[in-house]
Each structure stands twice: as C-alpha cells, then as structure tokens.
Amino acid sequence: MAKCERSNASGVHCGLSDFSNSTTRLLDVVEIASLDDVRKSIPTGNEYDGARKSPKHQIVKSQRKDRELWWISEAREMEKAFTTGDSRALYQLVQSTGSGQ
Numbered sequence: 480m481a482k483c484e485r486s487n488a489s490g491v492h493c494g495l496s497d498f499s500n501s502t503t504r505l506l507d508v509v510e511i512a513s514l515d516d517v518r519k520s521i522p523t524g525n526e527y528d529g530a531r532k533s534p535k536h537q538i539v540k541s542q543r544k545d546r547e548l549w550w551i552s553e554a555r556e557m558e559k560a561f562t563t564g565d566s567r568a569l570y571q572l573v574q575s576t577g578s579g580q
Contacts, residue, residue, distance in 0.1 A: 517534050553576055560569040 515534070515538060553572065557569060557572050560566075560572060
C-alpha cells in the first residue's frame with residue numbers, strides 16, 4: 480500500500496505511481512485516511528468498542544481488496560511477458576514479487 484503524508488495545503492498526499500488507476504486509488508486512500516481519523520477520534524473504553532470496530536473492519540477490507548487487485552495486475556503482466564516471450568521482463572516480475580529473501 481502507498482505511504483501517505485498529510486500536508487496542510489492539499490490534505491493527503493500519497494505516492495501512487497505503482498497503481499494503474501491513480502484517480503480511483505487516490506479516492507480510496509483518502510477514504511482510508513478519513514476512516515482512520517474517525518476511528519482514532521472515538522474515545523477509548525469498552526462501551527465504544529463496537530464504534531471503533533466498524534471503521535477498522537472497513538480499512539481491513541479495503542486493504543485486502545487493494546492487495547488482490549495488485550496481485551491480479553502482476554499476474555496479467557507476467558502472462559503478457561510470457562506470451563510475448565520477453566524473458567527479461569518475466570524474470571524481473573517474478574523477482575519483484577518474490578519473498579524478498
């Protein structure tokens with residue numbers, strides 16, 4: 480997920496160059512940032528547990544959706560590299576999605 484930074488002039492700034500549809504991604508990131516602000520603004524205590532759970536659940540679902548979309552796009556790029564016979568691009572894609580060891 481993209482790392483976001485807050486700035487006074489423009490609200491939330493995120494590095495979105497890795498995503499294919501940056502407009503949609505920016506809206507999702509702003510939504511997540513606002514949900515996180517809502518969650519943090521709810522007072523602590525047992526009586527507020529349910530109120531904090533709902534935004535947290537939405538954030539988790541959004542992150543899961545982002546991860547699935549990223550893997551789908553990577554798989555499509557790998558298939559394209561394989562069908563065109565571009566072994567260098569395929570190797571780089573496989574290496575970038577590896578376990579990082």
